[in-house]
Amino acid sequence: MSDPVRVLTTLAKALSALGLYQAGHPARERAVDVAFEELVRLQRSDPHAQFSFLGDEVVYGQAALREMGAWDWGRKLAGAGIQRLELVNVVSREEYAEFLDDVVARLAMAAAPSTVESRPGRRQSIRFGAIGIRGDAQIKEEPRETAPGSRIAYDLGAEADAVRWMHDEVATRGELPLLEAEAVVRSLAVAMHGDSQMVLPLVQMKEFDQYTTTHSLNVSVLTMALAEHLRLSAGDVRTFGVAGLLHDLGKVRVPKDILVKPGKLTEAEREVMQRHPVDGARLIVASDKNLDLAAVVAYEHHIMLDGGGYPKPHYGRGCHHASELVHVCDVYDALRTNRPYRAAWESERVLAYLDERAGKEFDPKIARSFIEMVRGWDQRVATAGGKAATEPATT
Ligand SMILES: [Fe+2]
Ligand SMILES: [Fe+2]
Numbered sequence: 001m002s003d004p005v006r007v008l009t010t011l012a013k014a015l016s017a018l019g020l021y022q023a024g025h026p027a028r029e030r031a032v033d034v035a036f037e038e039l040v041r042l043q044r045s046d047p048h049a050q051f052s053f054l055g056d057e058v059v060y061g062q063a064a065l066r067e068m069g070a071w072d073w074g075r076k077l078a079g080a081g082i083q084r085l086e087l088v089n090v091v092s093r094e095e096y097a098e099f100l101d102d103v104v105a106r107l108a109m110a111a112a113p114s115t116v117e118s119r120p121g122r123r124q125s126i127r128f129g130a131i132g133i134r135g136d137a138q139i140k141e142e143p144r145e146t147a148p149g150s151r152i153a154y155d156l157g158a159e160a161d162a163v164r165w166m167h168d169e170v171a172t173r174g175e176l177p178l179l180e181a182e183a184v185v186r187s188l189a190v191a192m193h194g195d196s197q198m199v200l201p202l203v204q205m206k207e208f209d210q211y212t213t214t215h216s217l218n219v220s221v222l223t224m225a226l227a228e229h230l231r232l233s234a235g236d237v238r239t240f241g242v243a244g245l246l247h248d249l250g251k252v253r254v255p256k257d258i259l260v261k262p263g264k265l266t267e268a269e270r271e272v273m274q275r276h277p278v279d280g281a282r283l284i285v286a287s288d289k290n291l292d293l294a295a296v297v298a299y300e301h302h303i304m305l306d307g308g309g310y311p312k313p314h315y316g317r318g319c320h321h322a323s324e325l326v327h328v329c330d331v332y333d334a335l336r337t338n339r340p341y342r343a344a345w346e347s348e349r350v351l352a353y354l355d356e357r358a359g360k361e362f363d364p365k366i367a368r369s370f371i372e373m374v375r376g377w378d379q380r381v382a383t384a385g386g387k388a389a390t391e392p393a394t395t
Pocket of ligand 2: 215219247248330
């Protein structure tokens with residue numbers, strides 16, 4: 001057995017042990033010890049080992065690990081948003097144990113969403129995330145015929161934590177943790193397709209200052225759902241999802257008292273607020289050149305079809321398709337949410353508003369597709385006697 005194969009097999013055994021035994025049980029510690037020993041051995045010869053899990057294929061560096069042909073953990077890890085695993089620096093046992101806990105939490109979340117709490121990964125030495133979501137469609141997925149859905153009680157607490165942490169990182173260090181952003185989107189995509197129910201995994205904020213976090217998650221989910229509804233490729237769906245997640249990133253630069261102000265903004269405050277598209281685009285471009293679409297969307301998401309909105313001037317050119325999708329989803333989620341200055345609107349009222357603004361603010365085809373999609377869920381769920389399909393779940 002080669003070193004990378006031993007690392008993966010002992011990793012899987014440790015994950016099983018962590019899933020089976022309570023904290024502090026000797027079997028857990030032993031399994032982690034063994035897995036860590038193998039990791040140390042591998043890092044001696046390959047300090048920056050990289051693994052990818054693609055369907056049944058396990059890739060180590062650039063080569064497929066043929067010995068892992070019958071290993072079913074690759075699919076499980078990919079399903080939990082871990083398609084890529086990279087060792088960035090020498091990994092300590094503590095970090096490896098923390099990483100394993102995180103993976104167990106993600107695996108449990110994919111299976112039983114409402115029971116898990118996990119912290120976003122803050123390790124410097126191990127990184128993981130999804131691949132193929134930068135528009136290059138490395139992962140082939142079957143087109144889906146059915147509407148995306150998930151449980152109404154879907155708990156996106158881990159994702160909300162990750163987004164909050166991501167915003168803190170951007171605010172304090174000016175750097176966007178891309179792998180975590182991608183992992184969040186992958187995880188949201190898993191949630192969307194989690195089971196056969198017809199409900200979108202939207203979240204509801206507990207505090208007004210959580211608005212940007214929950215709103216980012218919801219806009220990402222809605223944008224991916226709309227992109228699927230419009231039958232875009234799997235690669236585009238994920239890329240648009242990342243753009244949706246990051247569309248308001250520039251708000252990390254807006255002072256909190258303006259963000260949560262209960263009354264109308266003054267002219268000066270409005271000016272500060274309206275800088276967030278430009279600031280967001282700059283932050284994204286400075287962080288990663290592969291995120292150019294997300295930067296475009298951050299810049300354009302408040303520009304209206306008829307040239308209204310901000311920033312100006314727009315040189316008379318149309319916005320990117322992704323920006324038009326995000327724009328509709330952005331307004332829908334904003335109006336469906338309680339804000340300090342107004343109560344949330346009912347879904348149908350928001351849909352009527354979008355319809356009325358189609359052709360002026362929104363691209364009419366995209367707005368009408370969105371309305372059709374949301375009405376479809378709302379009606380199916382009403383028929384089934386449940387709550388509205390887009391009723392936000394609590395985090
Ligand atoms: Fe915005
Ligand atoms: Fe927004």
